[in-house]
Amino acid sequence: MTRFLSLVLFVVLVVGGGSLIGINNVPGEWYQALAKPPFNPPNWIFGPVWTILYVLIAVAGWRVWNAERTGGAMSVWWLQLGLNFLWSPVFFTLNQIGLAFLVIVVLLVSIFAFIRINWHRDRKSAVLFLPYAAWVAFAALLNGSIWLLN
Known part of the structure; x- marks a missing residue:
């Protein structure tokens, strides 16, 4: 498989998967009725931000996959992607704010683990994860x- 084709596949997997998760787990009336903190951004911001982040996640994963298809870095990349895709259904569909908080905390730990693992191996992949x-x-x-307020 060419490097370009594998990059396209990573982008399609991550951006496409994230988009499907977003489309199938939209904030509804339940979310609108929740008390939210004053720093809650407008709903329209999430789509563009996540699209950019998903591209960065895909490129970082592709870089690691090209260097080492198995091992700790790639395992952590898959773990964070799974947790990322899990959060929206837990929060928006199951309405489990506390469980979603646990998922996002573990997701954040896995993101930091990915950065740490790759900081010396592939600094570009690590840096791509910093905005994420x-x-x-x-x-x-x-x-x-939101969990505390509700």
């Missing part, structure tokens, strides 16, 4: 705040 870590940390704060 920042956004998920903010999202965890938001999730935790």
Whole structure:
């Protein structure tokens, strides 16, 4: 498989998977009725931010996959992707704010683990995850705040 084709497949997997998760787990009336902290961003911001982050996640995963298809870095990449895709159904479909908070905290730990593992192996992959870590940390704060307020 060519490097370009494998990159396209990673982007399709991550952006496509994230989009499907988002389309099938939309915030509804339940979410609208929740008390939210004053720093809660408008709903329209989440789609564009996640699209950009999913591209960064895909490129980082592709870089690691090209260097080492098995091993710790790739395992952690798959773990964070699974946790990422799990959060929306837990929060928006199951309406389990506390469980979603647990998922997002473990997700954040896995993101930091990916950064740490790759910091010396492939600094570019690690750096690609920094905006993702920042956004998920903010999202965890938001999730935790909503949990406390409700």
